[in-house]
Amino acid sequence: MKPVICACVVSRPSPEGDVDLSYILNHLGEDRERYFGAVVPPIMQSSIFAFPTVEAMRAGFADEYGGHLYTRGNNPTVAILRKKVAALEGAEDCLMFGSGAAAMAAGVIACLAAGDHVVCVAKPYSWTRALLRDLLARLGVRTSFIDGTHEDNFATAIEDRTRLIVLESPNSMTFEQQDLASVAQLARARGIRTICDNSYATPLNQSPIALGIDLVVHSATKYLNGHSDVVAGALCGSEELLRAVFKGPYMTLGAILAPHDAWLMLRGLRTLTIRLRQIATTTAEVLAFLQGHPLVRKVYSPHADGNPQLALTQAQLRGASGLITIELDVDEVAAVERFCNALQRFLMTVSWGGYESLAMPVCAVFPRTTPMSGAATPSLRLVRLSIGLEEPDVLIADLEQALRKI
Template structure:
């Protein structure tokens, strides 16, 4: 399917809603049935029909259909947040006594799920350096059920060789799950590389406007139906029809936003490579990065995140640099129109440092501003340290 068709035409049954160009928000909790037999059929096939918005809703169905097509998946399921999607995907594949092998340093709440929540139910996780696919194979136990990937990795953006890891997984009958939020379906196609389940924090690039939360799981029709009938309906991590509509709006401009962000990011990173007050840049599309060739092989383009390590470890200087950036907001999420920073130094409080990362790291997210506008801001902030 062509990208333009997916974003603008797939599932757009405009004649059903008065030929409106934008799809309606079906803001209802309930759908009625005309006969007892119709109700009976709806109960038997709840995963396939609109019966109760806690299950299916036409606005959300359209979002799911489009994201599944973008990922090259048979089916998708939308959730109220990214971590709700991650949790449901992982929990759907394990039982008490099972084992997971995860890439080290995943997203913070994924880390919490794997380290603190699942152990309460007898599920153990081994964390490995994902830069070497052999580390996944070395960590396999007889009860290993899942490989959890995040490529690029959160904050320091290490890659995993997705095709190599999925080859190992298939040889051992292990399910692979990947968080593809960083790259989006436009810049990385994990299913084509052998991944079984793809998850997204749709709050990020799919939304693109910093005004809604959302998460999505993409996989086979059978796996999505299984998740629907268990983790989704039981735990109720649903998305509202209005938020689905906002994510559909974001999808319309995803290609042009991602191209703009990618281009601006390269210009800003190029400037930073010449900045003497930067010790290191964590960005897989930097030609000097050890995983540059892998990045080019399995991703079609860079997105807007990278991390810098300042030359100084002086917290006052780090704070001064961050506090004096005028055009970068300081915030935890990313993916919208606005450029952001998130310093690890924020984890330092009253003599305690609660992070495994050095305190002089600053994660950047590049939005839709002009590159020169952002570079001038960086220039004046660097002058203060």
């Protein structure tokens, strides 16, 4: 049966009412009268900004968050992008970073001190896990990794020193989700902050802040930029929280987004709704093909027929993205390699969310001698596909011929 997937919406509900996405993407923050009526915002490729008087410079130092003193803190081109991403997420403000990992790290570090405890979902992005398990553990922060698909596990894991809950819904490999509203309610009742990676869904298809989450992270490298030519991250939330992030890890660590990269992201955002609509439509057809193929043991997708969280998908997500992970029905890594090596329209690489279709075999991360399945590693039968803007029949034909090579 062909799955029914909502591609994406052109306006979405928010606490303030309907959001005009076309206005946000094309006009919000542009202030064209300040730039000679230029339709496209200029790239403010300046590291520093001058002041006419000492008093004006003193004011610049006093509020670098809201002004322009040094591009390591704030930059006019980046500021336009901040406004747009914040509006898309329904947040008061946004900080842009040089990567999604930097955005997550800054948000997490700003919420914690030595001796604190974190609750995190069991299978977050690898660098989020490394941040919590390796780096912050050296500084006296403990983390409990739990199965976040069951709400009761959060309440069980919370301790007296728990200060933060880290969520990723859905994650980007096997797409486990958390009931964001329920977790947010539990956390706020106990004075615990929440942060959620929303990269898979994008602001078009999920609104964690509207569900009560404090901070929202994006690997803006993915769908927000959408052209595989910028590495970027976004952190959205209240101005109060983001000012604390700005004064702490943002300014201290300096993982900023360059003005030219911000300008490329502004260009990428113009087509966000169109790209996601096409990607979701194609993904539905590819998903239907894969779910019926005898050489595919299992298909992972929030919208897959066999997803045990399908009801949560329908309640929490407004639409689909282009990620699908397949588990091939094979007994050796060489068969997985034959499939991947035979693909002609899927580029074999890391990341996802661009205009091009991609394939990421899990087995490439591990030595060839690694067992096919084991407690210490995910199944080496897994191959993640990122569906791009190619026509669905072209991608399905390519998958079909590659599956025959197994």
